Amino acid sequence: MRLYNTLTRKKEDFETLEAGVVKMYVCGPTVYNDAHVGHAMSALVFDIVRRYLEFRGFNVRHVMNYTDVDDKIINRANQMGVDPFALSQKYIDDFDQNLADLNILPATAKPRVSKTIPQIIALVQGLVDKACAYPAANGDVYFRVTRDDDYGKLSARKLDDMQAGARIEVEEQKEHPMDFALWKAAKPGEPAWDSPWGKGRPGWHIECSAMNLAELGEQIDIHGGGNDLIFPHHENEIAQTESFTGKPFARYWMHNGMLQLGGEKMSKSLGNIISIKDFLAKRDADVMRMLVLNGSYRAPLMFNEETLDAAEKGLERLKSALRPASASADSSAEAVAALPAASAAVKSAYLAAMDDDFNSAGALGVLFDFVRVLNTARDSGASAAQLTPAQALLRELTGVFGLRLSEKQGQTGAEKFIELLLEVRAEARRQKQWALSDLIRDRLKELGVTVEDGKTSATWRYL
RNA sequence: GGCGACGUCGCCAAGUGGUAAGGCAAGGGUCUGCAAAACCCUCAUCAUGGGUCCGAAUCCCAUCGUCGCCUCCA
Known part of the structure; x- marks a missing residue:
């Protein structure tokens, strides 16, 4: 298998740290609002990755975090006059339900910031001890980027190229403008925990480093997330973790492209949001998955009525091959005789495509060719006994994609x-x-x- | 302004050196009472301009354009 590594900007052979086991960490959402279809895309991409790795025989330890301590959560909770933890809990429950509705396998571990505070404090302390971080007079603790000689390696930037403070004011307490907060001193009315630096709470990036260490250890195989996280989030995560452990952190960095709505990224701050819930009220979960499968996970994903309709039609086409045989007796037609060979060819072509950086669009093309073979065989009078093995294979391979291909249910009794x-x-x-x-x-x-x-x-x- | 990714048929999209998968849409046909579904046929020389090579969508340079990041973001 080969997969594209953001760190090297190349496709690389896939080798795990431990034979047969994949340690995969994917950044989850900050829970302060309804999740949107952009989150769905990211979750689907890594669900497909996970399903395929498991299909290939790996035991996948899949960790997805919930960031439940954050400025946005606190602000929103204050606006609504509710407890921030109650707010985040609601959106965690909602997100879990969204994932289930999308037929996304639950991560094997789902850590939260609020339950990782001791590990975070220990990590910050460790970085301070190594002079990779420093407490400031205001009670914040900052990471010292100048102490990390390969800072910027993931996002391919140099400290000198970046214009920190070009748009926002640089915190005066920082030694270097690019230094970032590991720990933030408490402000009135905010959740806070005791620490060696006084009451406060974690900064944005430190929680992922701490949860990785806690759940998967010092080194992992795959670290995933949206490509909008490359900088600063993942860059800072690398800086923190590697400064602390002295070892290379993630072997492969995988980033999905952004879902495009009307030519721009769908995001909470732009306000051009379609929630997962609203989407599922109108379309089947398979449609969203099909849309993702038809593209490259690294490229922007065009999301509009036209592409959704096409995905829906494509699903119908896949389902058409699963319809039962119409003949009762075996046929000797040429098209029917071709089934076994076609089945064998489909599987190897499917694997070849998916082994190449999860080329689901290529693999889907293979399946559509197989659909034609199946339908032709059925039209040529294939019996159920002749058709069923090939249909089972199609079921298996679409199942690896996580597609359900179920027929719609109507009212019971109708x-x-x-x-x-x-x-x-x-x-x-x-x-x-x-x-x-x-x-x-x-x-x-x-x-x-x-x-x-x-x-x-x-x-x-x-x- | 800096960094990164990218630009393949009307739409989505695979393909990274040997003369362009697949899906949707469209047109023609078979089947059908008519449809629908299925099946068959038709439908692109790869943003533009240079260059390297026997040979390039695929490598290099330039130009134009798009997206992402540089600030919270999957």
Whole structure:
């Protein structure tokens, strides 16, 4: 397997620290608001990564954090007059539900800042002891970037190139403008914990370093997140962790591209948000996943009605190959005989694509070719016994993608009435009462039931 | 202004040296009472301009454009 490493800007062979085990840390959300489809994209990307690694036989230790101590949370809680921890708990619960609704596997560990405070303090203390950090007179503790000689290696910038303070005022207490806070002195009305530097709370980046150390150890295989986190978040995380341990931190840095809405990034601060909840009220979870699979995880993802419609149609096409055989006896047709060889070829082509930096779009192309083979075989009279193994393979490989490909469910109990209507319609068709037949079909369609006439009988499904 | 990524058919998009996967849309056909679904056929020389090479979408340079970061952000 090869995967693209942001650190080297190249694709590299994938080798784990420990054979058969992948330690993967993915930055989760700051929980102060409804999660949006951009968060969904990131979560889906790493869910697909995880599922594929597990399919390839790795035991994946997947950690995703919740940042539940932060300025935005505190501000919002104060505005609403609620407890910040109650607020963050609500959005943590919501996010967990969003992930479940999107068919995203829960991380094997989900640490929170508020429950990692002792480890954070120990880490900050360790950095102070090594002179990599210093307490300032105002009670803050800052990381000393000049002490880290390869600072900037992830984002490919040099300290001299950066214009700190160009837009915001540089904190006077800092030795160097790029120094960043590990620990912030408490302000009135904020959550605070006792520390060697007085009451305060963690800065933004330190929690991920501490949770990594606590959950996965000093070195990990994959560190993931959105590419908007490369600087400063991940850069600072590297600086903290490596200064503390003296060892290389993450072997591979993976970053997903930004979801694009109307040509720009969807983000809380821009206000152009579509929440996961709102999305799922209109579209199936598979649609969002399909959209992600059809692109490259590193590239911007175009999110609009047109691309969503295309994803939905693509799903229908995948499902078409899973429809049952129409023939009862085995066929000797050429198209049917081709199934076993095609099945074998599909699997290796799928693996080849996915092994190359999770090229899901390429792998999807392989599956669509296979769909055609399957449908042709069925049209040529393949029996269930002939068709089923190939369909099982398609199920398996789409399952690795995390696609459910389930048929829509309608109201319970409606099925027998639909069947009854189709019986009546079949009789009408026998009597060539086309107007009546079409009326039934059209009216059912309005009610969300698609009727398709086959050679011998009609089939139906919810649309 | 600096750094990074990128620019492939109407839309999404794979492909990183040997003459362009796939999906959606569109047009034509088979099937059908008519549809739908499925199947068959058609549909691009890869932003622009130079350069390297026997040969480039794929490497180099320049130009134009897009996106991300430099400030909270998946």
